[in-house]
Amino acid sequence: EIVLMQSPGTLSLSPGERATLSCRASQSVSSSYLAWYQQKPGQAPRLLIYGASSRATGIPDRFSGSGSGTDFTLTISRLEPEDFAVYYCQQYGSSSFTFGGGTKVEIK
Amino acid sequence: QLQLQESGPGLVKPSETLSLTCTVSGGSISSSSYYWGWIRQPPGKGLEWIGSIYYTGSAYYSPSLKSRVTISVDTSKNQFSLKLRSVTAADTAVYYCAHSGSHYAFDYWGQGTLVTVSS
Numbered sequence: 460e461i462v463l464m465q466s467p468g469t470l471s472l473s474p475g476e477r478a479t480l481s482c483r484a485s486q487s488v489s490s491s492y493l494a495w496y497q498q499k500p501g502q503a504p505r506l507l508i509y510g511a512s513s514r515a516t517g518i519p520d521r522f523s524g525s526g527s528g529t530d531f532t533l534t535i536s537r538l539e540p541e542d543f544a545v546y547y548c549q550q551y552g553s554s555s556f557t558f559g560g561g562t563k564v565e566i567k
Numbered sequence: 568q569l570q571l572q573e574s575g576p577g578l579v580k581p582s583e584t585l586s587l588t589c590t591v592s593g594g595s596i597s598s599s600s601y602y603w604g605w606i607r608q609p610p611g612k613g614l615e616w617i618g619s620i621y622y623t624g625s626a627y628y629s630p631s632l633k634s635r636v637t638i639s640v641d642t643s644k645n646q647f648s649l650k651l652r653s654v655t656a657a658d659t660a661v662y663y664c665a666h667s668g669s670h671y672a673f674d675y676w677g678q679g680t681l682v683t684v685s686s
Contacts, residue, residue, distance in 0.1 A: 460630055494672035496614075503663055503679050504614065509672035547614055551671035554627040556604070556616040 461486055463548050463559035471567040478535040480562045482548035487528050492551040495524055495533045498561075499544045507546075508533065538564070569593045571664050571677035579658075579684050585651040589664030589677060590644075597622040597642045602667040605638060605649045607660040608679075615660075619667065620647055654684045 462485040472478055482493075490511040496504035506515040508524035511531060521536040535542055543566050548559040575587035589603070596603065604619035618628035620638045628636050632651070640647040651658060661681050665673040 492671050494670070496673070498614075503676035504673070505676075506672055506674050509670040509674075513670075515672075515674065549614075549616075549672070551667070555629070556619065556667075556671070558606075558614040558616060561613045 460555060461488060461550055461552055461557055463550060463557055465546075465548060465559035465562045467562060468560075469563045469565060471565050472538055473567045474538050474540055476538050478533075478538055478542070478564055480533040480535075480546055480564075482526075482531040482533070482559050484529045484531075484550060488531075488550045488552060490527050493524075493526070493531050494549045495522075496547045496549065497542075497544050498547065504547060535564075569666055569675040571666065571675055573662060573664050573677045573680040575680065575682070577681060577683060579654055579682060580686050581655055581684055582653055585649070585654050585658060585662075585682055585684070587649045587662055587664075587680065587682070588646050589648070590646050591666075592645070595642075596640065596645045596647065601669065602627075602671070603640065603647045604665050604667055604673065606663045606665055606673070607658075608663070609657075609660045617649065617651075617662075656684050658682070659684045 466481045493511040495508040498504040512524045570592045602619035605617040618638045620626040626638045635652045637650045661679040663679045664677045666675040668674045
């Protein structure tokens with residue numbers, strides 16, 4: 460089973476700053492099957508990025524994804540107040556899905 | 568636009584079976600060539616994939632839960648279901664149903680339902 464490790468656990472930033480979130484896999488992941496989600500308290504996760512770098516429908520272009528192999532990154536170019544939330548990466552491979560442990564982006 | 572809604576008991580006793588159903592609207596469960604899945608989230612913790620099923624009935628489960636989980640699909644009712652046997656307090660969580668489309672990303676989610684395991 461592929462393990463996804465997200466870092467940092469918590470990111471303290473101010474609105475307008477750039478956020479860089481990391482997702483590292485225990486073995487190579489197909490870029491086609493790497494996704495990122497945003498979750499706010501009391502809500503279901505929302506798909507942000509699929510295929511490592513494609514934005515889901517309605518997702519602002521300040522969100523971007525990159526990476527390949529075992530190292531993937533979610534970047535939020537300029538944090539808006541509504542972007543403070545928890546972010547998860549997720550992979551699919553060999554008929555199995557796994558999620559990373561999450562990164563909380565909090566207001567500094 | 569797909570909509571998913573979980574339903575089932577909010578309280579289950581230890582050692583019993585947790586049973587949840589996800590009702591799909593806005594599309595046919597048998598028209599998707601991708602997975603319908605269950606994901607859970609213990610209070611204050613991260614997301615855990617439980618298992619997924621194709622509309623044909625082929626199911627795949629998390630290795631850590633495989634011995635206790637069954638996921639099934641009822642195309643006539645446009646529903647899929649989760650059964651988790653021999654539950655303990657560690658199974659207390661918000662349970663989500665979701666659809667994974669192209670690229671196997673979960674693009675549509677239910678609102679989630681809290682299931683508490685307690686006597």
